[in-house]
Amino acid sequence: MAQDKGLSLAETPVGTGRLFGGSVFAEASARQWYVLLVLSLIYALNIADRYVISTLMESMKLDLHLTDTGVAVLSGVGLALFYVTAGIPISWLADRYSRRNILAASLVIWSAMTVLTGLSRTFFQMLGARVLVGVGESGGTPPSTSMLADYFRPRHQTAVLTIWALGACLGAWLGQDIAGRIADAFDWRTAFLAMGVPGVVMGIIVFTTLREPKRGVMSDGNAPAAAPVEEAEVPQFSGLWAILRQMFADLLIILRQPATMHLIVGSALTALWGWGLMWWMPTYLQRTYHMTTGEAGAMLGPMQLIAGSLATVGTSLFLATPMMANPKRVLHLMALIVGLTTIPSFFIFWTHNLAITKVCLWVMVPAMYFYIGPCFGLLNNLVQPHLRAMVSAVTLLAANICNLVIAPMFVGMASDYFGGVKGGDAASLRLALMILAPTGFWAAWHYWYATKKIDAQLAVVRGAKQS
Structure with missing residues (x-):
């Protein structure tokens, strides 16, 4: 594996201050752009699958005669049950075997x-399907972010991951x-078919048109601008025990890095707060303001696409300025934005006025997206190349436990509890979501505290890269 002699995070924390002029747009080849486009679309399909079930929860609940807790198990917990257990071993394989093949197979499965x-x-047929969706989705993002790190130079990672992160906005809109x-036009079952079939086609495209980049080459300051496409060397192991031992050794390296862990926990709590609230938002709008599934989706979808995209791109442009060259300022910005937008997120459920709800949502939704690119950009540069997929998987594991297990189950159980014998309704759901909303302050604290640990960790990482 080539040694990483490129710029350290201290020198270029998330990018280089030149996002467009003389940057990735001028240097990237057609193949690199094609890879970025395909991986962004895959990310969109991943997020679309998450949002389609949250959009259809109320229809599923009524059709299958479920409680709020029951629909939470189907919508979030079922998917996360195996996502959180399969993510680490699949990411470990992605750090050693063909990421292209793992990604294509995962996409077809989910x-x-x-x-x-x-x-x-x-109920149990659907629960089984959602469990297998989780198995597939666990092999989506870690190989993608790892491949992008090997297709593009370190100084381009902010721009590249920002473009990739736009897939979340597109997927949420879809x-x-x-x-x-x-x-609304057909039924909720047809909506699942419409979201799933394109992914099977895309999986075939990935397997037949993408090539595996050589690992670590783009970390070398003397590497060529065009990404090499040679297969990575595959290490040989004597048995399952040796593989598990090495996998846990890699995991321990990540867990012992304090700044990395505070960044991971902060992003997980941001997911608990923002994505957790949005998970129940279509149901909340349907119950509180008597909207149809299509009306709720038409209100929320453009917010995801427009506000989410503007926040993602705008944040990346701002982070690329010389003023944001210090990684501590990036973390302070993340703490400030999440902390401040937690306030309107609470008032979404406090008010009974739809107009005020819309305004607060337009303020809150961008905060759910702006942290994604900076978070993965920092993480990719905080660890060595052979740990990139692993740290991505750990981050996603924590985030998905929060927004697919804890948030849906907490809100569903709280809504059923507050609803009493009659079950969850608009009033009980409102109260449950008001309790969840302040967790954004908790996420902001972790971003702020990471600034106290990052200098010492960067010194250790730089020393490891130079050895």
Whole structure:
């Protein structure tokens, strides 16, 4: 593996201060752009699958005669059950074997299971489908971010990961607006079919058109601008025990890095706060303001696409300025934005006025997206190349436990509890979401505290790279 002699995070924390002029737009080849576009679309399909089920929760609840807790198990916990357990070993394999093949297989699996979700007729059939969706999705983001790190130079990572992160905005729009319109025009089962079939096709495209980049070459300051496409060397192991031992050794390296861990916990709590609230938002709008599935999706979808995209790109442009060359300022910005936008997120559920709700949502939604690019950009540069997929998986594991297990279950159980014998309704759901909203302050604290640990950790990482 080539030694990483490129710029350290202290020198270029998330980018280089030149995001467009003389940057990735001028230096990237057509193949690099193609890879970035495909991986962004895959990320969009990943997020669309998340949002389609949250958009359709109320319809599923009524059709299958479920409680709020029951629909939370199907919508979030079922997917996360195996996502959080399969993510680490799959990411470990992605750090050593063909990421392209792992990504293509994962995409086909989760997309086919999304189709099966729409075809399911019972609670347990659907739960099984969502478990397998989780297995597939666990092999999506870690290989993608690791491949991008090897296709583009370190100084381009902010721009590249920002463009990649726009897939989340597109996916949320597809899963809310488009899926909601399909559900109104046909039914909720058809919406699942419409979200799943394109992913199967995309999986075939990935396997036949993408090539595996050589690992670590783009970390070398003397590397060529065009990404090499040679297969990475695959280490040989004597048995399963040796593989597990090495996997846990890599995991321990990440867990012992304080700044990395505070960044991971902060991003997980941001997911608990922002994505957790948005998970129940279509249901909340339908119950509180008597909207149809399509009307709720049409209100929320454009917020995801427009506000989310503007926040993602705008944040990246701002971070690329010389003023933000210090990684501590990046972390302070993340703490400030999440902390301040926690306030309107609470008033979304405090008010009974739809106009005020819309204004608060337009303020809150951008905060859910702006941290993604900086977070993964910092993480990619905080660890060595052979740990990139692993640290990505650890981050996603923590985030998905928070926003797919804790948030849905807490809100669902709290809503059922507050609803009493009659079950969850608009009033009980409102109260449950008001309790969840202040967790944004907790996330902001971790971003702020990471600034106290990052200098010492960077010194250690730089020393390891130079050895």
